[in-house]
Amino acid sequence: MLKLEKRPQPSRVFAWLTPIFAVIATMIAGGLLFAALGKNPVEAIRTIFWDPLFGEFAFYYRPQLLVKGGPLILIAIGLSLGFRAGIWNIGAEGQYIVGAICGAAVGLAFYPLEAWYIFPLMILGGALGGLLWAMIPALLKVKFGTNEILVSLMLVYVAENLLAAMALGPLKNPEGHGFPGSRNLKDYPSAFNDEIITGTGMHWGVLTAFLAVIFAYILLNRHLLGFSIRLTGEAPRAARFSGVNPTRLILFCLGMSGLMAGLAGLFEVSGPSGQVSIDFNVGYGFTAIIVAFLGRLHPVGILLAGLLMALTYIGGELAQGNLGLPSAAIQLFQGMLLFFLLAVDLLTNYRVRFAKSEAA
Amino acid sequence: MKFTKRAMLKGAATALALGFATTAMAQDKTKVGFVYVGPVGDGGWTYEHDQGRKAVEAHFGDKVETTYVENVPEGADAERVITQMALQGADLIFTTSFGYMDPTINVAKKFPDVKFEHATGYKTAQNVSVYSARFYEGRAIQGTIAGHMTESNIIGYIASFPIPEVIRGINSAYIHAKKVNPDVQFKIVWAYTWFDPAKEADAAKVLIEQGADVILQHTDSTAPQAAAVGAGNVYTFGQASDMAEFAPMPRISSIIDNWAPYYIARTQAVMDGTWKSTSTWDGIGPGMVGIGEISDVVPAEVKADALALKDAIANGDYHPFTGPLKKQDGSDWLADGQTADDGTLAGMNFYVEGIEGEIPQ
Numbered sequence: 001m002l003k004l005e006k007r008p009q010p011s012r013v014f015a016w017l018t019p020i021f022a023v024i025a026t027m028i029a030g031g032l033l034f035a036a037l038g039k040n041p042v043e044a045i046r047t048i049f050w051d052p053l054f055g056e057f058a059f060y061y062r063p064q065l066l067v068k069g070g071p072l073i074l075i076a077i078g079l080s081l082g083f084r085a086g087i088w089n090i091g092a093e094g095q096y097i098v099g100a101i102c103g104a105a106v107g108l109a110f111y112p113l114e115a116w117y118i119f120p121l122m123i124l125g126g127a128l129g130g131l132l133w134a135m136i137p138a139l140l141k142v143k144f145g146t147n148e149i150l151v152s153l154m155l156v157y158v159a160e161n162l163l164a165a166m167a168l169g170p171l172k173n174p175e176g177h178g179f180p181g182s183r184n185l186k187d188y189p190s191a192f193n194d195e196i197i198t199g200t201g202m203h204w205g206v207l208t209a210f211l212a213v214i215f216a217y218i219l220l221n222r223h224l225l226g227f228s229i230r231l232t233g234e235a236p237r238a239a240r241f242s243g244v245n246p247t248r249l250i251l252f253c254l255g256m257s258g259l260m261a262g263l264a265g266l267f268e269v270s271g272p273s274g275q276v277s278i279d280f281n282v283g284y285g286f287t288a289i290i291v292a293f294l295g296r297l298h299p300v301g302i303l304l305a306g307l308l309m310a311l312t313y314i315g316g317e318l319a320q321g322n323l324g325l326p327s328a329a330i331q332l333f334q335g336m337l338l339f340f341l342l343a344v345d346l347l348t349n350y351r352v353r354f355a356k357s358e359a360a
Numbered sequence: 361m362k363f364t365k366r367a368m369l370k371g372a373a374t375a376l377a378l379g380f381a382t383t384a385m386a387q388d389k390t391k392v393g394f395v396y397v398g399p400v401g402d403g404g405w406t407y408e409h410d411q412g413r414k415a416v417e418a419h420f421g422d423k424v425e426t427t428y429v430e431n432v433p434e435g436a437d438a439e440r441v442i443t444q445m446a447l448q449g450a451d452l453i454f455t456t457s458f459g460y461m462d463p464t465i466n467v468a469k470k471f472p473d474v475k476f477e478h479a480t481g482y483k484t485a486q487n488v489s490v491y492s493a494r495f496y497e498g499r500a501i502q503g504t505i506a507g508h509m510t511e512s513n514i515i516g517y518i519a520s521f522p523i524p525e526v527i528r529g530i531n532s533a534y535i536h537a538k539k540v541n542p543d544v545q546f547k548i549v550w551a552y553t554w555f556d557p558a559k560e561a562d563a564a565k566v567l568i569e570q571g572a573d574v575i576l577q578h579t580d581s582t583a584p585q586a587a588a589v590g591a592g593n594v595y596t597f598g599q600a601s602d603m604a605e606f607a608p609m610p611r612i613s614s615i616i617d618n619w620a621p622y623y624i625a626r627t628q629a630v631m632d633g634t635w636k637s638t639s640t641w642d643g644i645g646p647g648m649v650g651i652g653e654i655s656d657v658v659p660a661e662v663k664a665d666a667l668a669l670k671d672a673i674a675n676g677d678y679h680p681f682t683g684p685l686k687k688q689d690g691s692d693w694l695a696d697g698q699t700a701d702d703g704t705l706a707g708m709n710f711y712v713e714g715i716e717g718e719i720p721q
Contacts, residue, residue, distance in 0.1 A: 057447045064440055164552050168522055168720065177482055177707045179523055184462055272436030278521060278552070279459055282433035317441050320429045321448060327399065327431040 003353040004346070014348040015296055022294075022341035023308070029340070030333045039323055047322060048315030048333075061314055063201025067272050069310035070206035071096075071264040073303055075288035077212040078260030080297040081219075082253035085232040089254055091137065091152030092261040093285025094159035095130040099262025100269035101166050102129025104276045107191035108171060108182060118190040122266060123204075130262015131255050133159065138254035142247050148254065160281065167278045182276040185269065193271030205267025209306075212260060216299040229253065261285060290338050312337070390452065390631050392416060392623075393445035394428040395438060397457035398555050404580025404600035405554065405617070406430065409456045409479075412619030419624050423631070434459025439466055446471040452630045454623065455479065458523075464488060475635050477626060480525065482706070484637050491622060494643030495525070496532040496705070497673050498615035499576075500680040501651055501666050502597050503536030505613055506574040507544050508662040509595050510537075516567030517548045518560060518577040518584060522719045524708040526578050531712045532680045533576055538714060540665070546715055547572055557583035568594055585611055595657075602652040613666070614652030621647055641702065644674045681705065686713035 027049075031041035052061035075092050082089050089095075103126030110118050137151035164180075171182040185191045196202050220226035232239040232249060240246070264284065269276060291309050295301030316330035394413050398406035413426050427450070432441050438460045445453050446467060452475045455464045461481035468476045468488045476488040484490055506515050515537060519526050530548065537544045547570055549563040560579045564587035567575055574595045577584050582603050588594040588610035596606070598614025622640065629635040642648035651670055654663045672678035683694030688711035694700060711719060 057444075060443065060447060067436065068440075161552070164521075165720075177524075179458070179482075180521060181459075186462075186466075268436070272439075274435070274462060277434065277459060279434045282435065282437060313437075314440070317429055317432075317437075317444060321393070321427050321441070321444055324427070327429070 004350045005353050007349055007351050010348050011351070018344045018348055019294060019296070019301070019305070019341060021344045021347075022337060025340040025344065026333065026336045029336055033329060033332065034325065037325065037329060039325060044319055044323055044325065047319045048312060051318055052311055052314045061318075063195075063199060064314055065307055065310045066201040066206045067203070068313055069306040070203070070209045071268055071284045072288050072291045072309055073306035074205065074209040074212050074264040074267075075257075075261045075285055076291040076295065076302045076306060077209070077216045077299060078257035079288055080292045080295070080299070080302060081216065081229060082257050083233075083292055084220075084297050085229040085249055085253055086236065087250055087253045088149045089134065089137070089152050089257045090149050090289070091134070091154075091156045091159075091285070092257060092288055093281055093283065094152070094156035095133045095258040095261035096265035096268075096285045097156075097159040097163050097281050098133040098265070099126040099130035100265030100280060101163060101171070101276060102126055102262070103266030104182060104185065104191075104269045105166075105171060107185060107188065107270065110190070111183065111188060114190045116190070119193070119204075119270075122191060122270060123263065126262045126266025127259050128262070130265065131259040133262070134254045134258020135251075138251050138258075141254075142250055148250075152254075156285070163276070163280060164278045167276050167280075171276050173275075180278055184274045185271075186274040191270055193267050203267065203271045205264060205271060208263055208267065210303075213299045213303050220299070225252065261288075294338065294341055309334075389425045390420070390423060390627060391448075391450045392424055392426045392627055392630075393442075393448075393450040393453040394426065395432050395441055395445070395453065395455045395457075395460060396428060396430040397432060397434065397459070398580065399430050400428070402555055402580055403582055403603065406456070406580075407601050408617040409454070409619055412623040413454075415620035416623050416627050420627065420631075424627060432460075435463070439463035442467040442476075443470070446474045450474060452477065452627060452635075458525075475626075475630055484639060486637055489626075489636075489638045489640070491638075491640040491642075492525075493617055493648040494641060495615060495617075495649055496528040496680055497643040498649045498651060499529045499532035500536045500673065501670050502576055502613065502615065503533035503538075504540055504666050504669055505654065505658060505662060506533065506576060506595070506597075507537030507539065507541035508665070509612070509658065510541065510544060510574045512571045512573045513541065513543045514545050514547060514571045514573065516564070516570070516572030516575040517546055518563045518567070518575065518579050519548050519550050520554050520578045521552060522550065524706060527711070527719060528705060528708050529578055530715065531708070534715050535680070535685070535712060536669070548715075548717055550720055551579055553579060555580045557581040560584050561587045564588065565591075582606060598652050604652065607653070608655030608657050611652075611655070612658050613654045616650035616652050618647055618650045644670060645676065687711070688713055688715055 027045055031045055034044040035041045079089055079092055103122045106125035107118055107122045136155060137148040140146040140151055141148045167180045173181060173183045193203050228244045232244055273280060291305045292302060295305035312334050319325045320327055396406040400406055400410040413428060416424060417426050429441050432438050442463055454477045456479045458480045461478055461483050464476050464478045465483050465485060465488060468485050472487060478488060478490050480492045481490050517530055534546050547567055549566060551559050551563050553559050560581050561583040564575055564584035568591045575584055576597055577599045580600050585596050585603060585606040588596045594610055595612050596610045598611050600617050602614045602616050603611050654666060679699040681700035683698040684696045685694040687693045
């Protein structure tokens with residue numbers, strides 16, 4: 001008979017193995033799902049996981065992996081800091097939107113001036129926008145003890161309405177025939193977040209995401225603040241006794257995650273998306289939560305998880321276009337990934353024993 | 361960077377044999393791609409575009425191959441999906457939402473051999489056409505029926521986004537409701553969505569609470585119909601799709617988008633090699649806008665009135681925006697007998713006289 005036994009300490013081996021188990025289990029269950037829909041499961045799985053990387057048109061899809069994964073990684077890195085300390089910023093989507101609005105507004109304010117300092121100022125604007133939006137739940141929590149989960153989540157809806165108001169009002173393209181949406185920043189060289197090397201998908205946001213991975217790694221492993229974050233998450237009482245200042249930690253973690261989400265928004269609006277429009281946000285802030293957990297809240301894990309998530313998006317679109325799979329099946333497939341990850345997580349904290357059942 | 365078929369063959373030496381194979385196959389069948397903003401099962405906007413796609417398949421049989429990707433967000437994702445279709449050898453690609461405008465233009469630059477058709481936008485190129493329907497013609501008929509049917513004299517309107525397309529619809533419905541019922545009043549709720557059953561249901565409930573007994577909608581779900589069923593004596597109209605499952609009550613008629621004839625004609629043009637970049641804005645006459653069956657709940661004389669208006673619009677005798685008309689602020693817009701030009705209609709950003717409230721900015 002199977003018995004679960006709590007491990008004295010979480011298994012380090014399984015912490016790294018479970019994501020791989022989860023991916024394999026997703027492929028099997030997903031394959032069954034695709035077979036039930038009347039598609040060849042092997043072909044479907046190959047289309048999702050193989051074709052974007054090594055298929056005929058991989059030269060186009062590989063750079064797209066970076067474009068799609070970059071913002072996910074950048075936001076997830078910021079979120080992971082707070083998640084580790086038990087500070088739950090669920091509103092990265094809102095911070096992403098406000099970062100994009102502020103950053104784009106800075107750029108559009110200079111239009112049509114061309115100057116080298118415009119893009120750096122936009123980056124500053126994006127970072128500040130995200131930071132300030134995250135400071136609302138942070139300060140409310142610090143001052144009044146409000147729940148940051150609720151406040152940050154509700155502020156997403158506020159941000160969405162702000163976005164609609166901006167796209168229809170102050171930031172609307174004056175030459176847009178009355179249609180909503182700002183000028184396209186792709187047509188404004190000084191404000192355009194172009195690829196650093198053409199054809200690689202590597203824009204400034206992707207570079208920033210990679211830098212954030214390194215920054216988070218050093219912070220968590222080499223810095224006292226990182227130690228405080230980890231300690232607070234793993235042993236809150238011990239953290240308090242050792243003199244960790246919870247107020248400072250809350251402000252830092254929410255502020256950092258807001259800042260990174262804001263940056264992600266700015267790089268997206270000035271690059272791949274190009275304009276402030278009503279439907280600018282497509283859920284990166286929420287998907288990043290999945291990426292953060294899929295990556296075990298570890299910087300390198302998040303990097304890999306972000307790229308994997310991007311792969312399922314791009315491969316999923318390919319499977320829709322080429323094999324006629326409905327988009328709901330693809331979303332189900334992505335959902336399974338998190339489901340299986342959480343399920344096999346059990347193995348990290350528990351060990352399975354085959355015990356003989358004894359008569360009591 | 362341009363991805364012509366030729367350049368692609370030159371570029372990837374390893375893919376050479378494969379490349380030839382796909383090119384040869386593409387010439388046998390015309391490949392037509394569709395990019396959808398919603399799910400094909402939305403029962404409204406995307407559903408009707410997908411009906412158009414199916415009509416293309418039914419009409420050409422083995423000579424075409426159609427593909428689609430649904431739920432594509434507007435922006436960077438759209439650009440990738442469109443590129444993907446072009447890479448996979450599509451000859452003609454329909455992008456069916458306003459927000460796909462810039463992505464379509466961007467991808468079209470890279471694939472000069474592929475033809476693109478963008479719905480409801482205004483940017484064209486040598487290989488990009490735009491097409492849209494004169495839905496405001498249908499709104500005139502809706503307004504006429506609504507004006508007759510309301511007893512509370514309050515008509516609710518669930519608007520999506522304050523863009524010219526939606527404002528035109530509100531104006532057209534109001535003008536014609538007012539014509540048959542001078543006491544009529546419009547209450548407008550901005551839902552800021554094209555498709556969100558929860559928000560649409562909320563909007564419908566708010567309007568019903570405010571006394572509206574007829575509800576018009578510029579959003580695509582059937583949630584307002586369901587809310588009307590719950591409330592009892594409330595009339596609604598199908599939007600984008602017939603929504604016949606709610607007939608005869610609360611759905612008393614509908615505006616149906618009928619893209620099939622256009623999609624078939626454009627596919628034929630690609631096959632014949634006669635495709636040219638065009639701007640199409642068709643209405644009831646050419647059949648792009650259909651009026652769903654007016655149910656028996658509507659009195660016969662009202663139905664006759666509505667159908668007479670439909671015929672007059674279809675054969676060009678009547679334009680829904682015919683003077684004398686004033687703007688909301690009281691300034692003159694159209695003189696007696698004068699009709700609105702397409703330029704003004706395309707960029708319409710004002711209410712006509714009599715509508716209360718402001719267009720959100």
